[in-house]
Amino acid sequence: MSTKRTASGERVFRQQCAPCHGATGEGTSIYPRALAGDQSVGQLAQYIAAAMPPGPKKCSVTDAPKVAAYIHDAFYSPLAQERNRPARVALSRLTVRQLKNAVTDLVGSFRTQVSPGEAQGLRAEYFRANQFRGEDRVIERIDPEVRFNYGQQGPSGGKFDPHQFSMRWQGSLVAPDTGVYEIVVRTEHATNLWVNDLEKPIIDAWVQSGKDTEHTASIYLVGGRAYPIRLDFSKSKQGVDDAEKNKDRPVPKASITLAWKRPQQIEEPIPSRCLIPTTFPEAFVVSTPFPPDDRSMGYERGNSISKEWDEATTSAALETSDYIAAHLKELAGSTDDKEKLMAFCRKFVERAHRRPLSPAIEKLYIERQFTTAPDPATAVKRVVLLTMKSPRFLYRELGTVEKDPYDIASRLSFALWDSLPDETLLKAAATGSLVTRKQVAQQAERMVADPRAWYKQREFFLQWLKIDQHPDLAKDTKRFPLFTPAVAADLRTSLDLTLENVVRSERSDFRELLMTNRYFLNGRLAPIYGVTLPTNAPFQPVSLDPKERSGVLTHPYLLASFAYRSSSSPIHRGVLLTRSFMGRTLAAPPAAFVPLPASLHPNLTTRQRVALQTKPAACMSCHSTINPLGFTLEKFDAIGRFRSVENGTPINTAGSYEPRGGQPVKFAGARDLSRYIAGSEEAHTAFVEKFFQYLVKQPIRAYGAQSRNDLQGSFRTNKYNMRQLTVAIATEAAFPKKASSFKGTQTATAQSPQ
Structure with missing residues (x-):
């Protein structure tokens, strides 16, 4: 670029443009929007010649390219922005999605881990009586969906008395989205439905009321997780059970449909792709409402703290502690054994903090609570509250940039799952198997096969x-x-x-x-x-x-x-x-457009x-x-x-x-x-950058000037494989570049000091 051309462009800019745009394009009260973008010098010159400054007298055709060249190099272009205002990895809290995922997976880590397998649909049992006795079971199979209309017949011709029979479907429901689901069961006969909690039905219509055939219930679910489900149906004879008297009695019609309304969608029968025959354990889901995260940069960011957010984290902590207290026997193996409960709390805090406990942390979070609480169960609730309000749980980046294997594990799991590291990842960190890029990439390859990884990727594409x-x-x-x-x-x-x-x-x-x-x-x-x-x-x-x-x-x-x-x-x-x-x-377009x-x-x-x-x-x-x-x-x-x-x-x-x-x-x-x-290399660059920012929730430029080029090169080498790009991004994000790359953000006023 010609120095003379740039210098003359600077003079014209200061004379004709700076009064409205500011000396460095930062904006003024007349035109507050900063001059920053990604148009080429030629495109800028065309616009300046055609429209600048406002009014009848425009910048000359000869001066416009000079002005464009100057501002492009001085402050407008992405390269100039990087030079003038280097991006930094911001101290960030968990987003709402990450917090809810983390709590669900944290509590779930104390339950039996189940693999979903490849099969779809629900396990079905058909009985020739209105009870669910083993000797009356006639059919066992996998039903893709629950959508049957038997009319006046039984489920399988002569094997069933059309006056009475029963069915039971069991397995798990996979939630594609996070939000409130309306579950619908339609039938003319007795039915009960359990979702997530197999002890208490969300629909109890075992005793029919009038002619009501539609039964609904709402439940909040975290997307990308499987929840246990059971549906019972029973058609019974009315009055005296006398075969001769019932022989000529009209057979009532029988049908049953299991449907849902996903968040912001219409009702449909629950499809087989969202049902699996394996029964997963119950999952705890935080239902506390949170203020929405900032999305002004094109991705969710945990970049600000408000009183409303702080209050929501407190409510979520109380909700979690109440749930754990009600399920202590299942989760900890006891409700009053101090040693077992302390062991449970030790694991709980370690998993929430994503690292082993130091003696000081163990003393504060566990020993002090069990010493001062009136009973062990109360101590557990205090530990849970203290843990969930801790910055070590609520924040993802605390300013550490050393190659600490536990920090690497956390960065990896949140990039791929928006959740906590699993047992395998923490074990790798503990054994020194999460230090090199090759080791990290191997773990990322494993993790990207988890359904939670696809759930996060799907949200990106939408x-x-x-x-x-x-x-x-x-x-x-x-x-x-x-x-x-x-x-x-x-x-x-x-x-x-x-x-x-x-x-x-x-x-x-x-x-x-x-x-x-x-x-x-x-x-x-x-x-x-x-x-x-x-x-x-x-x-x-x-x-x-x-x-x-x-x-x-x-x-x-x-x-x-x-x-x-x-x-x-x-x-x-x-x-x-x-x-x-x-x-x-x-x-942005004009408001009046x-x-x-x-x-x-x-x-x-x-x-x-x-x-x-x-x-x-x-x-x-x-x-x-x-x-x-x-x-x-x-x-x-x-x-x-x-x-x-x-x-x-x-x-x-x-x-x-x-x-x-x-x-x-x-x-x-x-x-x-x-x-x-x-x-297009330009389109590939845009895709890589947007994908990185969605997964990592930080600007790609904060990871070094070469990161984007390296990722784009890897993308090209791997024949534009998006799964391999996911692995490469997670690996890159696991290693921040330098200590000075971190910057702070405001913090909540009601936080634990540790």
């Missing part, structure tokens, strides 16, 4: 695609009568299954995520999206026309999410592509209306990138169906993109764009 912003996917019923809430829910499931099929495969290829034309559809979705399947067909992989569909960008749910009720939205789709896939920053209604320009296509509205120079600073990307998806309508014509006009899907420092690229349509992203 956030990366901004799906979490669209819980209600309603469309104009006159234009799209087939697009019902059930169809919207099925599309969400389709996207989930499509993501899982690619990400959890052996190849786990990022490029396949962009290029696949295989989506999961069922009988309800098939006719809407041009596929022939039986009406009652379950979800299955279906290949769509590769000329029309290409990866997640053209998945109907994504397209429908980034559209209006009646029309497509190139702007919404373009913003998603710009921010999530290209990793570019965009200024309202899209032009189609009724004002009935003869224009959506593309033409968007081009008309965003034509002003002030708009084009962002829309010169947004529009050409969004236009490539215009052959998909508001519900994600393929089309070729709009308003009688052939749809134009030509688009383009100007990468940072590169030559503009042109696209003929969606497949061209997907192919470009799949092979």
Whole structure:
């Protein structure tokens, strides 16, 4: 870069720009937003020449490139930002998700550990009487779902008296999301349902009341965990049990369905993929509400402390101590044996603190409590309260950067699971097997196979695609009568299954995520999206026309999410592509921005209306990138169906993109764009950075200037394998670079000193 050119650019900036933007682009009361971003010098120059300064007199065409070069090098570019304000690993508390996961796994570590296996569905037993006696058992099998309508017959023809029989289903329910689930049982006969707590049914309808056939209960569950479930059904004869008298009596109908409403979704029968025949032990779930975490950086951060958060941690600690006190016999082996209870507390504190106890900590947390408490059970409650309010539990990063194996274990487990290290990981730390990068990577390989790792990865992909912003996917019923809430829910499931099929495969290829034309559809979705399947067909992989569909960008749910009720939205789709896939920053749109209604320009296509509205120079600073990307998806309508014509006009899907420092690229349509992203180093960099920040919850630049390049190189070497990238990120995050890389944050006022 020419020094003379930069110097003259600085003079122009100070004369014409600094009064509004500040001497170093930090912002002023006139224009408070800092000048920082990722546009190239050429893109900045175009915008400056067209729109700066505001008013009729603009920066000259000859001066604009000089100003752009100066600000880009001085403070605007990511490199300049890193030079001027180096990122640091921030002292961080547990996020709400991490805290609830950690407590569930902490209490669960004192129960028998169970492997889920590969089977799906529930263990079913069918009895020829209305009781559950072994001698009356006729059938044992695995039922994929509980959705049966027997009419006036028994479950299996002549093996059952249609007047009386009973069934029992057992196993575990896997919660895909964290939140409140509404569980529904529909039947005309006696039923009881247990979820998580097998001692107390959440639905008790063993004695029917009137003609009520629908029974519901709500329960809060932590996603990615399995919960024991048992469902009993009994159909009984009424009156005297006399075979001759009952012979001619009409047989009452019998049916039973087990359904649920997942958080922010509609009711559906609980699918087999969320049921397993293995019975897991009960799981403790913190139900205390917490204030939401900050997500302004694109990922959840535990970067602030408030009075509300501190009070919530206290309530959660009380809730946990009460639960443990009520289950002491099961968890500790005794309710009054001091030695057993002290041993339990020692393990509890060690696991919560993620390291062995020092003599001082053991004296404070355990010995003092058992010495001063009126009885051992009370001492246990005090230990639990003290532990859960301790910064050693509530905070993830306490400023240590030495290669301490227990810190490494903690960083690894929270990166992959958002939870505590398991017994295997702590044992590796204790035996010196968690010191080198190779050892850490070996543990990460093991841990990434755990269902909790996929649960966290899934949450990233939904956030990366901004799906979490669209819980209600309603469309104009006159234009799209087939697009019902059930169809919207099925599309969400389709996207989930499509993501899982690619990400959890052996190849786990990022490029396949962009290029696949295989989506999961069922009988309800098939006719809407041009596929022939039986009406009652379950979800299955279906290949769509590769000329029309290409990866997640053209998945109907994504397209429908980034559209209006009646029309497509190139702007919404373009913003998603710009921010999530290209990793570019965009200024917020003007508060008064309202899209032009189609009724004002009935003869224009959506593309033409968007081009008309965003034509002003002030708009084009962002829309010169947004529009050409969004236009490539215009052959998909508001519900994600393929089309070729709009308003009688052939749809134009030509688009383009100007990468940072590169030559503009042109696209003929969606497949061209997907192919470009799949092979784009810029897109790979953006994906690696966003994935890192979601997993680690720290800025990638805080781990050294070379970390991003190293991870991107590893990603490329491993043929863009996303599972291997997960391992590489967790390994990188286990080793902070330098002591000066830590910075503090405000702390709560009511914390234990240790």
